Amino acid sequence: MMDKRKQKKLEAAGWKVGNAEDFLELTQVESDYISLKIALSRHLKTRRQSLRLTQKDFAGMIHSSQSRVAKMEAGDPGVTLDLLVKSLLTLKTPIEDIEKMLP
Amino acid sequence: MMDKRKQKKLEAAGWKVGNAEDFLELTQVESDYISLKIALSRHLKTRRQSLRLTQKDFAGMIHSSQSRVAKMEAGDPGVTLDLLVKSLLTLKTPIEDIEKMLP
DNA sequence: GTTGAACATGTCAAATTTGATATAAATTGA
DNA sequence: TCAATTTATATCAAATTTGACATGTTCAAC
Numbered sequence: 001m002m003d004k005r006k007q008k009k010l011e012a013a014g015w016k017v018g019n020a021e022d023f024l025e026l027t028q029v030e031s032d033y034i035s036l037k038i039a040l041s042r043h044l045k046t047r048r049q050s051l052r053l054t055q056k057d058f059a060g061m062i063h064s065s066q067s068r069v070a071k072m073e074a075g076d077p078g079v080t081l082d083l084l085v086k087s088l089l090t091l092k093t094p095i096e097d098i099e100k101m102l103p
Numbered sequence: 104m105m106d107k108r109k110q111k112k113l114e115a116a117g118w119k120v121g122n123a124e125d126f127l128e129l130t131q132v133e134s135d136y137i138s139l140k141i142a143l144s145r146h147l148k149t150r151r152q153s154l155r156l157t158q159k160d161f162a163g164m165i166h167s168s169q170s171r172v173a174k175m176e177a178g179d180p181g182v183t184l185d186l187l188v189k190s191l192l193t194l195k196t197p198i199e200d201i202e203k204m205l206p
Numbered sequence: 207g208t209t210g211a212a213c214a215t216g217t218c219a220a221a222t223t224t225g226a227t228a229t230a231a232a233t234t235g236a
Numbered sequence: 237t238c239a240a241t242t243t244a245t246a247t248c249a250a251a252t253t254t255g256a257c258a259t260g261t262t263c264a265a266c
Contacts, residue, residue, distance in 0.1 A: 029192045036188065054242060065225050070244055078223060080253095081184040085139065089132045095139065102143065103191040157212060168255050173214055181253065183223095 032103070038075045039101055040084040045073040047091045062090050141178045143187040148176040150194045165193050 048058050048069075055069040062069075064083075072079050072087060088098055151161050151172075158172040165172075167186075175182050175190060 029189055032192050032195075033185075033189055055244095056242080059225090063225085065227080066243075067227080067245075068225065074244075080223065081188055082136075083224085085184055086132055086136055089135050095135050098139070099142070102139075103188060103195060158214095159212080162255090166255085168257080169213075170215075170257080171255065173212095177214075179215095183253065186254085 034075075036101060036103075037079070037081060037084065040081070040088065040098075041073055041075040043093065043097075044084060044087055044091070047088070047093060048073075051091065058087075058091075062087055137178075140182070140184060140187065143184070143191065144176055144178040147187060147190055147194070150191070151176075154194065161190075161194075165190055 048055070053061075054066075055073075056066045059066045059069045068079075068083075069087075072084060085098060089095070151158070156164075157169075158176075159169045162169045162172045171182075171186075172190075175187055
């Protein structure tokens with residue numbers, strides 16, 4: 001997105017292209033956070049499928065809705081880690097497995 | 104997730120809520136979830152302290168407030184895993200990089 | 207014991223997330 | 237093919253979480 005060429009161009013034009021550390025660090029955190037969520041999403045989907053549960057059935061188990069389960073598994077940005085983790089715990093995912101993925 | 108909405112509906116309709124299986128199962132999930140949050144809270148506090156950061160300084164790094172950091176470290180129920188995880192990820196940054204960010 | 211810095215606790219409007227609902231798209235099995 | 241089941245996507249009011257702030261408590265240095 002922000003490649004070196006573009007950055008040089010902007011700097012040449014007199015723009016300050018952000019404090020590099022801030023930029024990189026926040027991006028890294030966001031990136032790691034998203035990766036974590038995607039990993040949990042995949043685990044969830046795999047686990048649900050291996051238990052032959054439909055999204056609807058599983059939604060019932062966690063007192064939620066099919067559409068929310070679909071969003072969880074799609075890695076939708078508007079789904080919290082809390083919901084993903086509680087879902088995995090409901091499917092009896094060993095807590096150690098979850099911890100291994102967390103920072 | 105855990106039932107408040109449905110529970111209110113049922114109670115309003117005159118039901119005593121608490122199917123034993125549901126209760127036990129959800130409690131186990133809740134229990135594991137809380138344990139996980141407490142573990143992360145402790146981890147966060149330890150890591151922050153080992154970096155000699157005050158709560159206020161760290162709050163600045165994650166664009167939050169001292170009081171919220173205190174709540175995170177106290178394992179406050181009203182703090183999400185998302186916030187805890189992002190905080191821990193922020194502290195994963197090499198110490199030298201963090202020092203550069205301080206006043 | 208006074209002072210000041212660090213931390214804890216309570217409150218709140220604003221922002222985000224939630225389950226529910228509707229409906230479209232995809233998959234499955236005859 | 238085609239109907240039934242399953243999954244994806246969009247929307248929304250209600251619930252929860254957020255950072256900010258105010259204020260109280262703890263603790264160390266003097």
